Amino acid sequence: MLQSTKKDVKSQLDNLALLTGQIEERRKYINTIESDVHTLTSEIASLQKQLNKLQRDLKDKKRKYETSVQYMYRNKSVQEKLMFIFSAENLSQTYRRMRYVQEYANFQRLQGMEIERKQKQIAAKKREVEQTKHAKQNLLKQGEVEKAKLEIQEKERQTLLADLQKKQKGIQSEIRKKKRSAEQLNAQIDRLIEIEIEKARKRAEEEARRKAAAEAAAKAAAAKKAERETTGGASRSKSTEKNESTKKVAPVEKFSLNNEDRQLSGSFERNRGILPVPITGPYVIVSHYGQYAVDGLRNVKLDNKGIDIKGKPGAQARAVFNGEVSAIFQYNGLNNILVRHGNYISVYCNLSSVSVSKGSKVNTRTVLGTIHTDSSGNTVLHFQLRKETAKLNPELWLGR
Incomplete structure (x- = not known):
């Protein structure tokens, strides 16, 4: 009976974590929808302004075109145009009047084409306004559907919390068990990271030593060459040897990183906030980084050194960035990887x-x-991120 109750509490806590994660994701999604709706509302207002301007321009061009058509109607006969041209006082004026008649005819034709172009622009802008309004309506409907789902999930969560409140002993027992397990796992991770840091320090020291030796050899060769070219080489040679001997016993400068590691670290840092999520397929974060109280449960506090990501059965873990597998170890019969x-x-x-x-x-x-x-069908990846021994909040580094 006791075993069954413990299993029931564990299952309920798992379900609570999943529901809480889904509710958080759904709230974010609803906020995104509302933000998109606001953007579309602003876009519709802007498009409507553009449409109104186009309609005013069209109205103005139609008025001008109507005036020119009326003028041409009053002077429509060929005889009137010829009389206008040949009644000129001289040849130069005749030429100018001919040009005027031609240009006026072209002006009318261009006005007609401009009106036609404006009408097409207005039709296209009206379609754009309607499409944007339609997109807004779809988003509003989608938002209502998501809000309804959220309300159902929140009711489920409240029911689950009410049941769990009656099982404080079982909850505290399960929390302590998880805490012990997490502490043992983190102790192994900390130990392996210390080993990695020591390896990195030795690599950096070796690189610095090689660099110092190469510089010393180059200086010695340069000094010998200078001695051969000048007199008093013997005394200088002793002085040089003494200086070189002094340099050899000087302590080597220590670096925490070699050049390759430094470049990789810099590249990793530049990708903060856009690293891929370390799990394939759909997922939900069911436990966040750091210490926090579980909303709705009394005296229940969690302390996570990373994040827990729930995926579908068969989901795979994937590297968040270029690197090297530094350790693979087992804990509770399962594998754990450090990159x-x-x-x-x-x-x-x-x-x-x-x-x-x-x-x-x-x-x-x-x-x-x-x-x-x-056995309950939970597929959960525990993911951590460290900078040497310092623990980081992975959610700030992942692009979601």
């Missing part, structure tokens, strides 16, 4: 199988392994 990106490390936990090996070079979105699906 180093310079002095940044991403951690992927709860994998049933792995597709890479230690030392493998990976690219952004390289599949690392398949995420474990438990």
